[in-house]
Amino acid sequence: MIEIEKVNKWFGSYHALVDISESVGKGEVVVVCGPSGSGKSTLIRTLNRLEPIRSGRILIDCHDIHRPGLDINAFRSRIGFVFQQFNLFPHLDVLGNCTLAPIRLRGLKPAEARERALALLDRVGLVHKAHAYPAELSGGQQQRVAIARALAMQPPLMLFDEPTSALDPEMVGEVLAVMRDLARDGMTMVCVTHEMGFAREVADRVIFMDEGRVLERATPDAFFNSPQHPRAQQFLSDIRSPFAGAPG
């Protein structure tokens, strides 16, 4: 479903992504992890062209999404993207957030979009908040709405950029539960996250990045039990140490 071929990206003189090549199959759940500044968020942002790349290709369903002239808007509307900072639209209520794109871009009738949104809100357990405004919701609730909003476009692929990093610890669980539920349903997912419990339980594959390179790719079991690369070993021991601060 996703083919990443020799992608390079620079921020000025800083080489942010170095010759990345990966592929993600349909229905696969891939977790990308690594220390901050490793390039993992940059990588996931290039997957729907929020960041341009210098060289290489990214194919999604056999379409080169960095090709000039591609209708990127049509393409993005089929990729769900969940941000660290939720980015709900504060001037719209929960229902408005979830129906904006389906009505404007899919041409759904408002009633139809509403029905679809309510079903999704039910799935993330927030149907009772349909008329609340983002400012009235907790962080965890906002992120669940953001996931429902992305799902309302019925994307075959969901990208998560550290979806729980901005949350208070007690709210992480509710968001992960929604993501776990999605994964069980067979959604193709790429998640940048520090939640190692989630990775271990849900991921088909873990990719470890540092300094813009992929240093290790393995099944969760192999990665957590016997990491090969010394930096991966260091990273795992850092996030497990109670004195290294909260993970993330």
Place this chain on the structure above:
Amino acid sequence: MLPNRAARQSCMPDFDPALVLAGPYHDLLVSGLKLSLQLLAITFVLSLPLATIVALLRLSPLRALRWFGCAYVESIRNVPLLAHMLFWYFGAPELYPESVKHWLYAMNIEAISAVIALTLYTSAFMSEDIRSGIRAVPAVQFEAGRAMGFGFLATMRLVILPQATRVTVPPLISQTLNLWKGTSIATVIGVSELMYQAAQVESASFRSFEAFVFATLAYLSVSLLITGAASWYQHRYPVRPT
């Protein structure tokens, strides 16, 4: 007042820059530019200390002083500069003692009235920028100064103002730009600054286009310098996070 030029719209002569680049018209325009720059400089020098005093009044611990500062700022900035000019030129001199009046009329009363109006007006706006710059410095800095034994003024001078300067200078420069543009309004009370001279040249030579191009370019060049100073300052002295 300016006459309407609609009558000769059809015979507007071709643009002739030579007219304003040398000769008597050129001299008139340049003398106007000089006077405009003098108005700018004198007003700036007078406004800055006045604005600082008003800002300190508004921040003082005494309620009466705060109220006075607030009344000064609000009563001045909510009235157009043009009305200030009219008041100080036509209205206020009635109240002056005879001797002052004689002295004023012997001097350039138009320019002096303009400077009074411009100074009061500019200082009201500048004091607000200084005040918000000072308030941008966290209150604990003030407490830390007082805790070391400095008085109100000493804490202001040694601890707060040096930090507030970086926040305050860019908006002050932008007020200076407003002041520069405001000098043109002195035309209404007959101060022979740039705008006045441009209108004079216009009515004497019927060459409105040349006269106005000269004046516009002159205003723009000085504005460009002032804006440039602001960018330079922000680049050279960025606000330091506390």
Place this chain on the structure above:
Amino acid sequence: MIELIDTYWLFFLVGQYPNGPLGGLSLTLILASLGLVLALPLGLLLGIARVSPFAALRWPVTAVIFVVRGTPLLMVVFWAYFSLPVLTGHKTDQFTTMLVALVVFDAVYLAEIVRAGIKSLPAGQMECARSLGLSWLGAMRLVVLPQALRHMLPSLVNQFVSTIKETSLGYIIGLTEVSFIAAQINTQVFTMPMQVYLILGLTYFTLCFGLSRFAYWLDRRFNRGASIRVAA
């Protein structure tokens, strides 16, 4: 002073109306309102062009904005005064002249308010709207502007205050707005210039101070201090 007000209050408020053209304070208010309302759409377009990703649009607009902001309003009024008859081919009255100058001048200041309003939103809003598949213009219209306009409301009221003050320049081209009427009253009475101009000042003050307080209230009510500030 009471006698002065008693004699001239109607002239001060409406000029020679209904026996002549409308003038005085009502003309000032009409001119300011019309100026701001007409400048709004233009300012919105310029402001959006100023933050657009299209350099061919952004640069010329930025240049125009810089030129107008670096020029005194009086200069713009003079340009309008002399060029409008040439451009339109017939005599332009003072009201139209002043209105055109105000619209041009205000549109440029509004553009900066719009730009600041857009820039004050977190970048994530535009990014997120784009990630849903909305085009740049669609994201601007549906997500960014509705939020930015709300932040801008207090600035708009403050711009109205500025516009009221700016209408006083109509005096110079003989437009019978309130400053001009005050000068006429001063000529007729002759002995009380101080009082006449004090009343003029008080009138502007009441109007502008009231509106500024309203803007402040709006700011507190809707933005809780998070509103945008534009360098004047």
